[in-house]
Amino acid sequence: YSAVSYTWVEPAFSQRLWLRSNKSADYNAYLPITQNVKIMLQHLRKAHKARFLWINAICLNQRDDAEKAVQIPLMGEIYSEAHKVHFWLGEE
Numbered sequence: 856y857s858a859v860s861y862t863w864v865e866p867a868f869s870q871r872l873w874l875r876s877n878k879s880a881d882y883n884a885y886l887p888i889t890q891n892v893k894i895m896l897q898h899l900r901k902a903h904k905a906r907f908l909w910i911n912a913i914c915l916n917q918r919d920d921a922e923k924a925v926q927i928p929l930m931g932e933i934y935s936e937a938h939k940v941h942f943w944l945g946e947e
Contacts, residue, residue: 857906858934861895862944868917870890872886872893
């Protein structure tokens with residue numbers, strides 16, 4: 856996997872990351888994300904190849920303080936174990 860470090864520009868989860876399972880071709884669920892994360896994903900995606908990314912806004916439940924309290928101390932290990940680390944400072 857590749858880990859992504861990025862700046863939190865705005866706290867509003869105003870966009871949707873549509874999800875689908877391997878069992879269905881339909882996008883039937885979504886995860887709220889920020890505009891910055893949406894733009895970042897658009898820049899990092901590959902058109903014809905699967906890509907495995909660890910992004911804390913997606914991989915950690917941002918509304919669960921107990922989960923964040925356990926997972927945030929592990930972030931150093933997550934980044935050091937990643938095959939590659941991308942840094943996203945914004946679109947500009």
